[in-house]
Amino acid sequence: MNIIAVDIGATNLRVALFKDNKKTKELKIQTPKDNPSFLSKSIINMIYELSPDRDFNSIGIGSIGPLDLKKGIIELAPNLGLKNIPLKDPIYEEFRKEVYIANDAMAAVWAEKTLGDGKDKDDLAYITMSSGIGVGAIVDGNLMVGRRGNAHELGHAVVKFDSNFICGCGRLGHWEAYAGGKNIPKVAYEMAKEWKGEKTQGYNLAINGNLTPEKLYDLARKNDEFSKSLVDLLNIVHAAGISTLIAAYDPEVIYIGGSIYLYNEDLIKPYLLKYIPKYSALGVPEIKMCSFGDDQVLYGAASIAINPPITIKKFNILK
Known part of the structure; x- marks a missing residue:
């Protein structure tokens, strides 16, 4: 199974390709702070760079928050100075793949439970x-x-x-x-x-x-x-x-x-x-x-896409 994992931090944005529960390739940039729409655009571009043929099953995102999973957005990112940042809709519309979103620490604990x-x-x-x-x-x-x-x-x-x-x-x-x-x-x-x-x-x-x-x-x-x-x-x-x-x-x-x-x-x-x-x-x-050091949130993002918990799946199932 191929999975795209996204770690949205206050400092860095990391996107990785996972194959069989292991990270194989990764890109990292400074997290965009200028405009709420720039974040999803950056993620989309990084996914294409990692997998030009779109050969992956689903996308997991571990993000700073607070979030609104009903809307699929970052409701508030105090350390970025941004509000109402769209995530799920633009990424789903681009790839038509399942998109699962969780808070970064929430994803990280799921990584411990499922992979660690x-x-x-x-x-x-x-x-x-x-x-x-x-x-x-x-x-x-x-x-x-x-x-x-x-x-x-x-x-x-x-x-x-x-x-x-x-x-x-x-x-x-x-x-x-x-x-x-x-x-x-x-x-x-x-x-x-x-x-x-x-x-x-x-x-x-x-x-x-x-x-x-x-x-x-x-x-x-x-x-x-x-x-x-x-x-x-x-x-x-x-x-x-x-x-x-x-x-x-x-x-x-x-x-x-x-x-x-x-x-x-x-x-x-x-x-x-x-x-x-x-x-x-x-x-x-x-x-x-x-268990996963600096990669904890990336493994967390992968884990919620590999084995989506029911409490996340209720928000992140495809429309």
Whole structure:
């Protein structure tokens, strides 16, 4: 079976051809941000480049959101600054192939269940720690989707109800507002304004709004006092968010991916295991790195097309 898999991220757009559950070819460009219609046009062009003869069975898309699966659109992409981005209709009209759409983290957890480490598990969750915070969950073997496709949007769970930190979605106090990669420089700046310790390299970058996630974790690993304190704060935020996830879904295992976690597990996982018990009334499930690394969402997109869950299929069946 040949499948086209699409990973729509806040930074990159990736399209790959899968044969027999394995990625064989891939294209990557910067995600278009200028016009809502450019995204589907770019995907169509990339599909033709990968498969000029249209020799594939169906198309799976894992996308940032929130989504409206009834309409087949990205309803809001805060990290792109765009709304109401059409996906399903233009791609279906072009290829007349089945098109299945899911949130990227929702697709990623389905990859674990159908192709990865979670094949023998019926209760599992996935978290992406990247530009934003995304969550996907499977409960009793069923992929959680919801009425429009947003039952997983726990990156927008409130971790501090009296916060002034504005998330990209425009609301206050969200997990992503603190720990999403795009928001970390703002959090660092606010922390630097109140900092009483040594004015380290991390502090100097933060007070000028330039402490990126990459620099933050690199400096924390080098024992920079300010950076270590900020990483500790972010780990507490993650623990609070994950405790909400545990209360919502009661998973046996949580898989984590996304660039921030994949490259910094040593500075995150031990502290999640330390802090989650302070917040979770249901204990701490097993926490593992995701099975497919940087390709997790691509494998997720492929998995929803290879073996469409009924909760996705109800939205994505052909007209």
